[in-house]
Amino acid sequence: MKRIIVCVKPVPDPKHWDQVSMDPITQILRREGIPTIMNPLDRHALEEALKIKETQGTEVVLLSMAPPFATSILREGLARGADWAVLLSDPAFAGSDTLATAHILAAGFQWIGEPELVFCGNSSIDGSTAHIPSQLAEFLDLPNVMHVVGLDWLDENHMIITQKIERGHTKLKASPPILLSVRKELNKPRYIPFTGIMAAESKEIKVLSHANLGLDHTLIGLEGSPTKMAGLEIRRFERERERLEGSLEEIVQSLVDKIQLYGII
Amino acid sequence: MDFRFSEKEDLLRKSVREFAENEIPTKIEAMEETGEFPTELLEPMGKLGITGVITPPEYGGVGLGYVARTIVLEELGRVCAAMPMAMQVHHMACANINDYGTDAQRGKYLPPLAKGETMGCVAVTDPTGGSDVVGMKTTAELKGDKYVLNGRKCFITNSHTSDFWVVIAKTEEGAKGLSAFIVDKDTPGARVGRKENKFGLRGANTGELVFDDCEVPRENLLGQEGGGLAVAIKTISETGRTGMAAVGLGILTAVYEEACKFASERTLYGKPISSLQAIQFYLAEIFSQLEICRLLCYRASWLRDQNMRCDNEAALAKYYTCEAAANAAKKAIEIHGAYGIMREYRIQRLLRDAMVTIPSGGTAEIAKVVLARAALAPFKTKS
Numbered sequence: 001m002k003r004i005i006v007c008v009k010p011v012p013d014p015k016h017w018d019q020v021s022m023d024p025i026t027q028i029l030r031r032e033g034i035p036t037i038m039n040p041l042d043r044h045a046l047e048e049a050l051k052i053k054e055t056q057g058t059e060v061v062l063l064s065m066a067p068p069f070a071t072s073i074l075r076e077g078l079a080r081g082a083d084w085a086v087l088l089s090d091p092a093f094a095g096s097d098t099l100a101t102a103h104i105l106a107a108g109f110q111w112i113g114e115p116e117l118v119f120c121g122n123s124s125i126d127g128s129t130a131h132i133p134s135q136l137a138e139f140l141d142l143p144n145v146m147h148v149v150g151l152d153w154l155d156e157n158h159m160i161i162t163q164k165i166e167r168g169h170t171k172l173k174a175s176p177p178i179l180l181s182v183r184k185e186l187n188k189p190r191y192i193p194f195t196g197i198m199a200a201e202s203k204e205i206k207v208l209s210h211a212n213l214g215l216d217h218t219l220i221g222l223e224g225s226p227t228k229m230a231g232l233e234i235r236r237f238e239r240e241r242e243r244l245e246g247s248l249e250e251i252v253q254s255l256v257d258k259i260q261l262y263g264i265i
Numbered sequence: 266m267d268f269r270f271s272e273k274e275d276l277l278r279k280s281v282r283e284f285a286e287n288e289i290p291t292k293i294e295a296m297e298e299t300g301e302f303p304t305e306l307l308e309p310m311g312k313l314g315i316t317g318v319i320t321p322p323e324y325g326g327v328g329l330g331y332v333a334r335t336i337v338l339e340e341l342g343r344v345c346a347a348m349p350m351a352m353q354v355h356h357m358a359c360a361n362i363n364d365y366g367t368d369a370q371r372g373k374y375l376p377p378l379a380k381g382e383t384m385g386c387v388a389v390t391d392p393t394g395g396s397d398v399v400g401m402k403t404t405a406e407l408k409g410d411k412y413v414l415n416g417r418k419c420f421i422t423n424s425h426t427s428d429f430w431v432v433i434a435k436t437e438e439g440a441k442g443l444s445a446f447i448v449d450k451d452t453p454g455a456r457v458g459r460k461e462n463k464f465g466l467r468g469a470n471t472g473e474l475v476f477d478d479c480e481v482p483r484e485n486l487l488g489q490e491g492g493g494l495a496v497a498i499k500t501i502s503e504t505g506r507t508g509m510a511a512v513g514l515g516i517l518t519a520v521y522e523e524a525c526k527f528a529s530e531r532t533l534y535g536k537p538i539s540s541l542q543a544i545q546f547y548l549a550e551i552f553s554q555l556e557i558c559r560l561l562c563y564r565a566s567w568l569r570d571q572n573m574r575c576d577n578e579a580a581l582a583k584y585y586t587c588e589a590a591a592n593a594a595k596k597a598i599e600i601h602g603a604y605g606i607m608r609e610y611r612i613q614r615l616l617r618d619a620m621v622t623i624p625s626g627g628t629a630e631i632a633k634v635v636l637a638r639a640a641l642a643p644f645k646t647k648s
Contacts, residue, residue, distance in 0.1 A: 079276055124587070192280035194314025196325040197273055 001058045001156060001176060004049040005115040007105060007136070008042040008062050008077055010070045011126045022234055023205060038073040041121025041191040043080075045182050048151060049119050050081040050190070059083050061112055065093060065104050071205050078200035079192045085203070088111055090210040092217065097225035098127070102135035104220055107213040109140055116176040119166060122146060122183050133181035142179045149185040268560075272625055277333055281340035282626035284313055289344045296468030298615070300460070302351050302385070303468065311381020314350060315341070319504075320359050320486065325376035331504075331566035335511040339562070342515015343522075346618040347468030349515055350625070351384075353508030354422040354469075358385030360504040361431045361445070365488035365496050370447065374429065386423035387431045387505075388474050389497045390463045396631050398433070398497055398560070403476065405434035405444055407490075410483045412436075414444060417458065422625070424472035427458050432474070432494045443493030447485045454479030465617035466625075489606075502629060502635075503569055506579035509626035510562045514555075515588035516619045521555045522546055523612050524597035527604075538600070547596045554589040561585055577639040585631035590619035 012020060013035040019031045038046075049060045062077045062085035066068050074085040088108045096104060109115070118140070123130035130146070137144030148163025149169065161172045164183060210220070218224055244251045259265055270278070286500045292303040310316050318334045320326025334356060338349035362374050362385075362482045377383040391401040403416025421430070435464055436444040448455055458473030487498050528539035528548060561582040568575035583590070594616035598605030605612050623629055 072275075075272060076276060076279065079280075088557045105605065191313050192276060193310075193312065194277065194280065194329060194333075197276045197280065198327070198329075201273060201274070 001052065001056050001116045002060045002210070003113065003115045004052060004117045004119065005061050005063050005109060006042070006046045006049045006075060006082065006110060007118070007120045007132070008046065008064050009039040009064050009124050010036040010073045011039045011066070011124055013037045014125055021231060036069060036073065038076060039121050039124045039126075041123065041125075041182060041184060043121075044184050044186050045119035045121050045180075046077055046080060046082065047187045047189040048180075048182060049117070051187070052117070052153075053081065055153075061086065061115070063105060063108050063112065064088065065096070065101055065108070068207070071207075075200055076192060078203040078205070079196040080190060081196055083203065085205045087205055087207045088209075088213065089207055092100040092221050095222035095225060096220055097227035098129050098131035099135060099226060100220045100224035102132055102139055103215060103224065104213065105132070105136055106139035107215050108208065109136075111208060111213065114177070118142065118177075118179040119253060120179065120181040122148075122181045124132070128233050130181070133179060137179040141181065142177055143174070144179045144181065145174065146181045148180045148182045150182070150187065197252075274333065274336060277329070278336050278340055280313065281315065281337050281386040281468045282343070284309070284315075285341050285344040285348070289341070289348060292468070293345050293614075296345065296347055300462065300467045300470060302347070302423070302470055304426055306348075307381040307384060310352070311379070316355060316381040317359070317379025319356055320363060320375050320379040324363070324371055324379060326359070326379035330570040331507055332563060335507065335514070335562055335566040338508060338511035339515045339518060340485055342512050343495075343518045344515075345468065346512050346516050346519075346615075346622070347466045349508070349512045350469035350622075351423055351426070353505070353512060353626075354386050355384055356508060357387045357500050358431050360425075361387060361487060361496060361500050362447070364499065365445065365492070366447075367484075369484070370487065374447065377428075383428035384423055384426050384432065386421055386427040387433075387497075387500055388418040388421045388424070388434045389501065390418060390420050390421050395420065396628065398494060399440050401433070401435055401443070403432070403434045405436050405446060405481070407436070407448050407483070408480075411480040412444075412483065412486065414446065414448070414454070414479040414481055416476050418474040418476075419458075420461070420471055421474055422427055422469055422471050424474055425460055425470045430474055431487060431496075432476070433497045434476075435518065436490055436493075439493050441491045443497070444490045445487040445493040445496040446481050446488055448476075448479065448481055449485075454478055463621055464635075465614075465619070465621035492506060496503060505626040506583040507562070507565050507569060507575070507620055508633075510565060510579065510582035510586045513569075513583070513590040513619065513622045514558050514562045516615050516622065517551075517555050517558055518591040520590065520593045520597045520619075522614070522616050523550050524551050524593075524600050524616065527597075529603055544600055547600055551593040558582070558586040558589050562569045577635060580627070580632040580635040582627060584629050584636070587619065587622040587625075588629060591616065591623060594619045605646075 012031050016034045052058050053060050060082040062082045065088040068089050120133040134144050145161050147164040149164045152160045157175050163170045244254045266378050289623050314327040317326030318329050318337050321328045341349040358376050373589050378385050396500045405412040405414045432446050432448050454477050458475045460472040528544050565575050565578040565582040597612050601612050604610050
């Protein structure tokens, strides 16, 4: 196998989600000052690619569509062991929904060259639509298996995929080329080795713009995004509170009733 | 002057933070209970590069230097300070052998140390006192092609987990009569003595080493005979004090985070106590100390990386940061109120750990002697 492409996405660090707020007028999330991390499931996707690289010597390429700050998570992926990275970044891509994003990523694939294997995280922790892998597979004309929790290679061209389904697992036999979207049960991502950090300094991150990809502008950005957000609200989860009113006897009786009602004693 | 960390250093911090937050917390309870270092973490720390962070690549390390080491120790200390305490002493052994060892000694000892396959420590302190190095009683007498060691070392970090010890002993009287030796733990006549029961930094074991007609091969002499004082002083003042400072910095970082978190979550009078000015003053003091100590610690390490003299700066960083960590932990306990003295709350451990850093690697008073010397140097008269 010559090449694996791993799709990675920068997302706000969930440890700081309590700091995310919403602009009440534009309904856009305010993320200023919140650190960005690599989408956690993408780390599992990368880990699986790196395991194959270790046994088969396959080239591992990272691909991301994001603003320029995403180079930091790509550098992290390179430090973990990927060989080089491509960042698709252009103001024209802003506002892309999952369909437009999949068009842009597919163009990135064309630029890199056809891979034998593609790994994606099953979903991202911010949008969590889980659309991209299937859309991308469709555009690349690749079979797609989602919810991958196990991958056993029979030989260099045949694998047994364990897929999590609602009440159990299925096992599928498959051959590259294929796009697999993975869940966290698949593996334990490696830590970033210090030697990898040093090696990553000289690895290439190729930044491509709209002009490099030559996509029809009707397919990208807001114009290429059929998804229209009707509204966005922050759901708050709080303890239910009730003030008991009346005389002392009534309050106590009411309390006893509730204790019995909820089966506390 | 650029005070920013590089992208590489940011990644290094991220790497260690991820490791520390995932691997260490489950070990803390056992460390607190038993006082044992979790040796099972040595291998993964070796794989990552923690154990060999200052060891050159040709000897199996990653050779990232002292600023990188401070990042590593700070991040470990942010989760549990016993870990960087053990590591910083391990690094002292690495630095000793790298700086003073022969090619054969480097080739034999450094690669397993760097990979976390073995652990090391440095033993200077005698029961007669650590600060009075020249007054030590442990002796090494050359007999044929062996040195015979007799005496006792105490308060030695990693004493019971190390595979070998760098031991300073007296080959003659006087400052030029000290020599350094690499003593394998299985050498006949060498044994570990009492393991101390400290109230802080519990997971970094501290204990005695005993030498009773212990015959050490002549090739285990580290550096020149009579050069032991330089070995001890250089290691303690550069690697040891920058390391201890980083341990204190890790504790201080944790104190700052715990204090802010608690103050933001604890509600009194219908709002978080962080909105009360009395609490804000405490938080401002803790934050200020953290920012000051960061500058001190990284400056000392940066100087070491430039191969510039850093003994005064390292003494200042160590003395100031360890004191600041203890003072900040006390303030953070006050912010916690009664919760602060409960064992379930982490903040009490941070105070205990910070207190133990103060006499370690040279007392605060010894650091002040060094600093007073530096302060007075420009005003020294010839008389």
